[in-house]
Amino acid sequence: GTAQIGVTGLAVMGRNLARNFARHGYTVALHNRTAARTRALVADFGHEGAFVPTETAADFVAALERPRRLLVMVKAGEPTDQVIDEFAPLLEPGDVIIDGGNAHFLDTRRREARLRERGIHFVGTGVSGGEEGALEGPSIMPGGSAESYESLGPMLEAISAKVDGEPCCTHIGPDGAGHFVKMVHNGIEYADMQLIAEAYDLLRRVGGYTPIQIAEIFRTWNTGRLDSYLIEITAEVLAHTDSTTGKPFVDIVLDQAEQKGTGRWTVQTALDLGDPVSVIAQAVFARSASGHTDLRQAYRGLDGPTAHPMATADSNAFADQVEQALYASKVIAYDQGWKMILDGSRDYDWSIDQGAVARIWRGGCIIRAAFLNRISDAYRQRPDLPSLLADPAFADEVTGAQDAWRSVVATAAASGVPAPAFSAALAYFDTLRAGRLPAALTQGQRDFFGAHTYHRTDRPGVFHTLWAEPGRAEVQQS
Numbered sequence: 001g002t003a004q005i006g007v008t009g010l011a012v013m014g015r016n017l018a019r020n021f022a023r024h025g026y027t028v029a030l031h032n033r034t035a036a037r038t039r040a041l042v043a044d045f046g047h048e049g050a051f052v053p054t055e056t057a058a059d060f061v062a063a064l065e066r067p068r069r070l071l072v073m074v075k076a077g078e079p080t081d082q083v084i085d086e087f088a089p090l091l092e093p094g095d096v097i098i099d100g101g102n103a104h105f106l107d108t109r110r111r112e113a114r115l116r117e118r119g120i121h122f123v124g125t126g127v128s129g130g131e132e133g134a135l136e137g138p139s140i141m142p143g144g145s146a147e148s149y150e151s152l153g154p155m156l157e158a159i160s161a162k163v164d165g166e167p168c169c170t171h172i173g174p175d176g177a178g179h180f181v182k183m184v185h186n187g188i189e190y191a192d193m194q195l196i197a198e199a200y201d202l203l204r205r206v207g208g209y210t211p212i213q214i215a216e217i218f219r220t221w222n223t224g225r226l227d228s229y230l231i232e233i234t235a236e237v238l239a240h241t242d243s244t245t246g247k248p249f250v251d252i253v254l255d256q257a258e259q260k261g262t263g264r265w266t267v268q269t270a271l272d273l274g275d276p277v278s279v280i281a282q283a284v285f286a287r288s289a290s291g292h293t294d295l296r297q298a299y300r301g302l303d304g305p306t307a308h309p310m311a312t313a314d315s316n317a318f319a320d321q322v323e324q325a326l327y328a329s330k331v332i333a334y335d336q337g338w339k340m341i342l343d344g345s346r347d348y349d350w351s352i353d354q355g356a357v358a359r360i361w362r363g364g365c366i367i368r369a370a371f372l373n374r375i376s377d378a379y380r381q382r383p384d385l386p387s388l389l390a391d392p393a394f395a396d397e398v399t400g401a402q403d404a405w406r407s408v409v410a411t412a413a414a415s416g417v418p419a420p421a422f423s424a425a426l427a428y429f430d431t432l433r434a435g436r437l438p439a440a441l442t443q444g445q446r447d448f449f450g451a452h453t454y455h456r457t458d459r460p461g462v463f464h465t466l467w468a469e470p471g472r473a474e475v476q477q478s
């Protein structure tokens with residue numbers, strides 16, 4: 001075979017990645033369950049580069065140079081296993097199967113281990129950037145063996161987005177590391193989106209701005225420290241008018257946010273790792289709450305404050321406060337994500353370079369932002385940064401924003417406008433900032449009802465108080 005890479009699964013992501021490889025001079029073998037898609041790709045885009053269309057699994061494998069590199073772009077879950085079962089028997093030791101779907105990292109670990117027994121490299125790879133990213137340059141997060149990256153890495157780097165000449169692709173770590181990091185990316189994506197949604201809601205219901213005016217505010221923010229793809233597209237969505245009704249587009253869309261599940265996985269995994277990713281969790285919960293029509297029906301109209309849009313003079317100052325609340329909350333959300341990467345890397349022994357993750361998210365992916373340059377710089381200065389808030393510049397920004405941030409959260413509560421992600425971010429900040437936490441009381445309660453013991457602040461050891469006995473003597477247990 002002559003093709004340097006093969007792509008099987010030619011729905012929009014697979015098709016665009018195949019075209020991206022071809023545009024970069026690689027010969028690309030094509031395969032799809034139904035051959036019509038393969039033919040359509042060649043008919044529509046054949047002029048863009050060298051494609052080798054194939055119809056059977058055997059022809060597809062035969063079209064590839066060795067070691068073979070097969071990129072699988074099918075729906076995550078059962079279909080991925082089916083494709084692996086179809087192709088693995090046709091492969092030889094040293095060949096590489098790349099899964100570019102949004103697979104759960106535990107599935108990737110299982111698949112990698114199984115294929116490794118047969119000498120086949122399995123590279124679970126995060127790919128972010130949607131359709132356009134896949135074609136023009138995504139952010140790519142490959143896991144799998146370091147050996148597989150030697151031959152595969154240069155090709156992935158070639159088709160990835162570039163920032164300051166650096167590719168938005170790096171070897172994340174062994175087995176499921178790539179898909180884990182992509183999952184956390186999506187958790188952060190959910191948090192970013194929810195924070196932006198809350199900012200919009202407050203600007204509209206408390207600030208009294210129209211969607212068109214809010215689009216303008218977001219455009220302004222996009223020239224500052226919030227500069228990001230998500231802020232940019234938010235302005236586009238808010239400025240859009242529905243053609244059939246003439247109303248703001250945002251007013252004719254059903255207000256129930258859906259999810260394919262990667263945000264939920266982030267939170268499920270965080271619970272297992274013991275990571276308090278509260279802002280990401282609130283973003284996932286906000287989506288599910290929006291979809292519970294039965295609950296919304298039961299609560300709708302219950303008495304409570306009604307937001308009254310403020311006078312224009314005040315709304316300008318309010319918009320500035322919302323920018324600060326959004327920025328501070330964003331730092332917290334990212335800090336939660338980075339902490340989760342640190343802990344995942346430790347638990348699974350992946351040795352993930354956290355600074356490199358920031359670097360490859362500067363471009364191509366959905367959360368791409370000027371802000372990622374800042375995180376990347378912070379890790380360049382201090383590769384073992386334990387938290388973004390341990391970076392003096394971030395700490396200054398967040399502490400500097402907090403008066404506005406507190407005021408926005410207070411205003412939201414007083415006005416009856418939900419701001420779960422803003423509030424969770426602020427509570428997280430205050431929790432970790434506090435000298436003492438009421439966790440001490442929780443420990444006391446646990447010891448009272450379950451003899452679960454506690455530690456003392458003044459001397460080492462494990463203690464239990466005999467709560468049921470008169471005198472409530474304390475016994476040291478170890």
Ligand code: 6PG
Nearest residue numbers: 128129130186259260261262366
């Ligand atoms: C990306 C996105 C992408 C994700 C969709 C939908 O990085 O390109 O994260 O991978 O699948 O945006 O996600 P939800 O349906 O869960 O919102």
